[in-house]
Each structure stands twice: as C-alpha cells, then as structure tokens.
Amino acid sequence: MDMNASYNKLVTKHLPKAQIVYDRFHMQSQFGRDVLGVVRLDEARRLQQQDQGC
Secondary structure (H helix, E strand, O other), X not given: OOOOHXXXXXXXXXXXXXXXXXXXXXHHHHHHHHHXXXXXXXXXXXXXXXXXXX
16 A cells, blocks of 8 residues: 555554555655655755855
8 A cells, every 4th residue: 555644544443453565656755755855955955065165
C-alpha cells in the first residue's frame, strides 16, 4: 500500500495481524522528498554562500 498514515491506521485497527508492506514507488518518492530534497537545498545554499564570498 502507499504510505498514507490513514491507510496504515485503518489496516492496523481492522487487521491487527496483517503485515504492512509499502510499495517501492511510494518509498522512493518519500525518500526523494525527505532526503534528496534536503541535500539539494543544502548544496544550493552552500554554493550561494560560496558565490557571495567571491
């Protein structure tokens, strides 16, 4: 299933023994937002500061 917290909550409530498995697309998408987005912004800030120092 996707990583929507509401889905997770409902499955856990109604199917307590179910094993929850997230699909690869949603995991990669979340990784891109959480990790790669932060790295990209940090690098942009670093380069901007470097350009201002010249």
